[in-house]
Amino acid sequence: GEDVEQSLFLSVREGDSSVINCTYTDSSSTYLYWYKQEPGAGLQLLTYIFSNMDMKQDQRLTVLLNKKDKHLSLRIADTQTGDSAIYFCAEKTGGYQKVTFGTGTKLQVIP
């Protein structure tokens, strides 16, 4: 079955880079996603990567995928206070319908 895990908390200083890590167990993952959730709000899709890619860059965001180790990371360059939120990784496996979410990492940016 699917199991997606993340560290619970990350604290960085404004201007530094943040790296949020995620591990998953299902090797049949097709797409992997990063979502951002601000307090009391829904989820915002930040970026996604296809499983045959190992890196994707989108402005300040860099996604790295190590399929062999089933490890996904999100790097945020020049982290800002507005980046403070909970970040969820998610994987889409096999069937088209289901997306499984990780436990979420709370990012705290210190001014």
Place this chain on the structure above:
Amino acid sequence: GAVVSQHPSWVICKSGTSVKIECRSLDFQATTMFWYRQFPKQSLMLMATSNEGSKATYEQGVEKDKFLINHASLTLSTLTVTSAHPEDSSFYICSARGGREATGELFFGEGSRLTVL
């Protein structure tokens, strides 16, 4: 990006009453919508998959008679929490599949916070 709207954004009700939450896709048609539940400081748990014109598919452990889902049109799905109890208090989030279908991109509503007294 695609817009998904939920209503109400928050609701307080008495124990034993029923509460209906709406999920609308505003600028695209969604044949499939998903309902998630999120407890404080926890991840999203998929409750059910709502398919337009057919019965919803519920995840294991989710009571279909308690959480009624209706997907009557391509832009609207509703979740009704029947005979709500305090343990049903949670943040309910819907999502709809849109955009580039091959990626299965999901766009989320703002969420509905239910508090049962």
